[in-house]
């Protein structure tokens with residue numbers, strides 16, 4: 344397996360992982376795939392097929408001693424923990440390259456061949472949410488890593504290559520662009536207003552109610568004011584918390600209930616539902632603990648990204664977030 348490259352675009356500063364090995368990964372949606380892994384008998388994530396995956400980094404056992412959640416290294420990693428995070432940059436001043444340092448894990452979220460988190464019990468999903476926390480805590484203790492992104496691709500349009508319910512975690516020695524942009528905006532707001540911009544925002548959303556989708560315990564879900572795709576929904580703790588690593592054990596159940604409620608409601612509106620769920624949490628350590636506020640961004644893949652999105656970074660959303668939220672509220676639980 345060759346190590347991927349981390350390249351930085353000399354004009355925009357955009358970071359790109361050149362990871363050719365990943366092209367060989369299984370894709371159970373391609374009709375040309377030799378082994379259709381939508382058939383559980385060929386699925387490497389199903390119970391009984393553990394030998395088809397790299398050795399587990401962590402297995403959470405139920406009371407009968409069977410694994411319930413399994414964390415494994417990604418067999419087709421985009422980044423690898425080889426060498427050091429400060430590996431030498433080579434190439435020219437403009438066209439420089441570095442080995443793509445980092446860690447890439449898969450969290451298999453059920454031994455059963457299920458496809459969405461709505462098929463888990465609340466207790467099972469709570470366990471999964473606590474495993475996310477524990478993996479972030481694990482990587483936060485690694486001094487070579489600065490941030491980890493946890494994400495889930497569900498459905499063909501969202502880029503899922505295996506149907507079996509799972510998430511991925513990518514730990515990196517740098518803060519990704521989407522997070523650093525948010526951090527900067529949050530810091531600017533905090534410097535000027537002395538408050539967390541997310542706390543202010545969710546208070547406004549609670550007062551206005553028109554974009555609210557659901558509330559459970561200390562968590563709230565609303566359609567993003569400037570959502571990039573129809574039904575883009577954010578889920579946040581209502582009490583300020585910068586790092587997902589801070590999640591308390593007893594917060595997992597209400598968060599699980601809200602996540603399931605949001606996805607169920609989306610399933611009534613979008614069939615079949617494809618989405619990306621991405622956790623945005625502050626960089627490891629104390630950094631930004633007053634100004635940043637962790638959240639999930641759930642982006643249903645309702646439209647193809649086209650010229651204006653790719654070429655200019657301007658999104659066209661064909662459904663107002665207010666109407667989307669109303670449809671989701673009317674969809675019931």
Ligand SMILES: [Zn+2]
Pocket residue numbers: 383386387388389390455456457507
């Ligand atoms: Zn499976």
Ligand SMILES: [Zn+2]
Pocket residue numbers: 539540541542543582583584634635636
């Ligand atoms: Zn806050």
Ligand SMILES: [Zn+2]
Pocket residue numbers: 525623638640
């Ligand atoms: Zn965000």
